Amino acid sequence: MHSSPPVATYVKVWAALIVLLALTLGSSFVPLHSVNLAINLAIACAKAALVAVFFMRLRRSDALTRLAAAAALLWILILITLGLADVLTRV
Amino acid sequence: MSAAVSSMSYLGAGYSLRSWFTTRDHKRIAILYAVSITVFFFMGGTAASLIRLELLSPHGTLVTAETYNKLFTAHGVIMVWFFLIPSIPATLGNFLVPLMIGAHDLAFPRLNLLSWYLYIFGALFTLAALIAGGVDTGWTFYAPFSTMFSTSYVVATVTGVFIVGFSSILTGLNFIVTVHRLRTPGLGFFQLPLFVWAIYATSLILVLATPVLAMTLVLVAAERLFGIGIFDPALGGDPLLFQHLFWFYSHPAVYIMILPAMGVVSEVVTCFARKPVFGYHMMAYAIVAIASIGFLVWGHHMFVSGQSMYAGMTFSLLSYLVAIPSAIKVFNWTATLYKGSISFAAPMLYALGFILLFMLGGLTGLFLASLALDVHLTDTYFVIAHFHYIMVGGSVMAYFAGIHFWWPKITGRMYSERWAQFAAVVIFVGFNVTFFPQYILGIEGMPRRYHDYPSEFQVLHVFSSAGAAILALGYLLPFVYLAWSLRFGSPAGPNPWNARGLEWQTASPPPQENFPTKPDIPARPYDYAPEPAAAPS
């Protein structure tokens, strides 16, 4: 049985998540127009990564499990990218 | 009790209905599926028969236009979701994958049973909708007709398909975990039969694509019930959004329907040519390539929909790309046959039929992938001929090949080889007479989903309907002689074909736990040497 990370690690991750939440909320009140969306999405990705890597323990999972997670992301990207290839290039 | 069914075999482990409906044995679940999909095959076939009867004459005589729409919708919905998609994976896949990897069962046996119950529940739901009055949208449920104008039972039907979708997802999940985790020690991925590779790749598609269909159908129901407008241009929505979401699933779905068939063909061709498959590694990579690239081509169903020209070009190019691994497989099967010691038992007749008909269907796919040609051919009978060549000439023939090849293993009985060969030929002839004229009809401009047509098309339609009668007869024959064999067929030994593969190292039918003694792992798959297969009785 592998030993788990200490409680402190989990709490630090949680703290980081709350900070990121404050950041995303706070930055939304600064008028940066389209940059706001980029910031918010980037922060969301960071939060999701923290949850996946630490809370879902992807950090210490085997290659196959990580591959499964990566595949889901890639396939969602395929839907969005090729789908937008139509929507964004209509005349 | 007959000699073929010992009390130790999985068939003998309990005779009550309860023992079947609460089983966790992958082999029994396979049979539950087999019986179910056969019932649906005949239902879908009945719809097709009515369609072909109606099309004998140019101006609607048998059914009204509305009924005709409901008939082709029923045919499509039943054949795609209740027959083809579960066919090879849930019957042959369920039965054989654990055997082929030397395991006792799938990774999650109870989940497997749940998959079957979800299938039945969803199928009954849809049947209820069909009996209550049917659906007239086509199996493709295009918005805005399905969401705004159809007065048929759309919500009930999509609910049924939604439920069946979860059956698919759980089955795919089960196979993926099983192939990764339950292989007997010493059996690496590149020692697996190509049938296992095929089921594995199919399972990846099941898990990745089906959820997209499920949520899309939820949106269709929401649009229809609440008028949310996401697909309705008058309310600011986008009808192409529906098509993108629908085809993101439905194109990979056709690979769900063909990959397992390709797996079966590799097993049968090697056995009846007494040769290892040519280019095993390329065959495995081709399977994975088809599954992956298959997700990148869905827009080729939308070339004339109003999709952007640039997206069209992209999807066209990618569609040509996906043909390459399929072509590799056809070349490799042919190379496997070359200088093989070929015999023509029924499974091999079906497999050879597959190779030819799949190739023809696949080539016509390339015509459709060409943007300019597709403008003329889309929504015509050319498309119908194309996909029936692949789905029926390909998948269904491979399913029959598999059923015959593994019949002795599953039931412990041999079927009548002469009747089987006869049926295979009747099916091959009937199939081509039915569907080849449809290519010509399509090129000449006959649209699909029309029951009323200009009289100059009648001759070809009559040919096609005559072919359908022959095909129907051909399909009825196995039903008869296979059933007959259950009672009167000669008992089969563990390996009547002298085939390779772990499933042939246990009794026919196998004991409940599959392998009472540990099977021998061959150094490489398809370890055939040029000696003849056992002579069929």
Next chain:
Amino acid sequence: MSASSTSAVMSVPRKSSVAEFGMWVFLVSEMLFFSVLFFGYLVTRLHHPLGFATASRHTDVVIGSVNTAVLLTSSLMMALAGRSAAAGARRSATRLLAATAVFGMIFLALKGLEYAHDAQHQLVPWRDFSLAFEPDAAGARLFFWLYFIMTGAHAVHLLIGISLVLFVMVGVARVRHAIHVELIEVTGLYWHLVDIVWIFLYPLLYLVSRS
């Protein structure tokens, strides 16, 4: 295991159990399930940037933000529960599971309150939609339909998650240690995915145009 070898142990990837791998595969399907809504949102927002901006300003950013914090905290509880279970600390695990479920229920309660407010302010795009006379009212309508469908689908999944947590907490108190740990692990994976879905829903629904 000695302290000096702990870091070596932690750097070796643990092979996931069959159940854990199975749950990951299921989560892949769940991600693709939600991706439809995100893609639909994306396309609709591209067609209606103004309507989305207007409508998003009418979402309750206070409840939305508090709920995000609630869910993130529930994930901490869940992760710690898994940790306690692995260490054999059953009572600690049970308490942490209870905390997880409580936070989940707080989320749902706040969400229910929010829905009630939305209905009161006529933000449900039925008749008397309060944004019906805004420029790009069509976009505003579509935004709120998507809001209800996406948060609704999320809430259904959260409810399933809470049920799983309660089941693991109460129904399996007497099973063998290894199975208990495994069950908590896979429940945790599901829970965290539901959290991740909300992590993306939050900015897309609440923070479109706050400045």
